[in-house]
Amino acid sequence: MLALILLRCFNLASGLKVNLGKSKVFGIGIDNLDIDRLASILHCEPGCFPFKYLGLPIAANMNLVKSWNLIIEKFKNKLSIWKAKNLSFGGRLILVKSVLGSLPLFYFALFKAPKKVIAVLEGDGKHTYFWKDKWCGDIILRMEFPELYKIESEKNCKVSDRINIGDDVVFQGMWKRSPRSGRESAELEKMTSMVVDTSLSRKTDSWEWKAGEPNIFSVKSLRDLMDNNLDIHNHMGEFHWVKCVPIKVNCFVWRLLCNRILVACKLVETGILLDSVTCHF
Incomplete structure (x- = not known):
């Protein structure tokens, strides 16, 4: 009953109410029967270590590769092929940014990943x-x-x-x-x-950025490569991605400048026969 009184005091002092239906009781150095009895009194579930909080494994030995299996699966599931096929161009861009940017930052800021885990995420043979x-x-x-x-x-x-x-x-x-x-x-x-005739080795595969020096990816090298190959400056001056404009608009304009929009004339060039390439409106 003391636990209920403490939770009630917390509620009155902070204005925050504990949702016991979503809570679990954990014990350190306590018999499992005592944990089950306390959980029954509080009308919540008993918990055990390790457990997940905000997607992070708590009390797990993160020096072990097996402790990273759930995180590796999360990376793979996020980048599954069927999801990419059902997303727009802008949606795929956001997905890649999320998986390759946000997820590593979230997990690796708290735990140091073993070398084998890094090798799996980077890719091997x-x-x-x-x-x-x-x-x-x-x-x-x-x-x-x-x-x-x-x-x-x-x-x-x-x-x-x-x-x-x-x-x-x-x-x-x-x-x-x-x-x-x-x-x-x-x-x-x-x-x-x-x-x-291809040169192969037993070393772990890794991605290599050919456009940068010395083979290191940077946003500037990617931007220079795109500008040089697409020759956008000759069309409308320098192209800028505007944050206040919806991502789908940015992507549409960029693809338009790259001549990648499937308009009638473009469809004819690819061999698709149409009655007319003129606009009906």
Whole structure:
């Protein structure tokens, strides 16, 4: 009853009422039966260590990799492919900023992550897609070799599933059926030659920014790269992202300057036939 009196005094003094339905009772050096009895008196649930508070594991040994599993899963779930497909251009931009900016700042400001956890979040050979990621030069294999990609048995395979690094780099393909047409055989020969000639190592994979010096990402280097490649200044002077303007408007204007809006003329250029490219209004 003393606990109820203390909570009532807290309520009267601060004006804040404790929601017992969302509260739990924890004990240190106390028998579990005593914790259960107190929880029954307070009409709340008994708790145990470790527990989560604001998404953070409390009383867990954060030096252990297994203690970071829930956090790693949260990163992966936030960046799942199906979510990106259902978001607008501006929504995807906000999602990436949130995952790559806010989440690391939130967790790493309180705990020092083990090196293995950092390696998983950055990516290694086991997390690099063989067909869908740009790891073999400046090309994506599924776009460069579409006929082989059609007969691939596991389209989400990783580089480590198809490449065996020993004394020599060996490509190990797994197909729904053996490549048999002339085009499939030609693509297989070209891709095998390209893959085995690629310089690979057993070190953990990491992202490298080619536009910066010395290979370090910065916002300025990205902005300079965009301005130089898109030549925006020749259209409307210098382009600025305005914070007070909705993100979708900023993105729309930027894509318009890049000639990326699918207007009628643009659809015709991509091979889509229309009755007319003139405006009906």
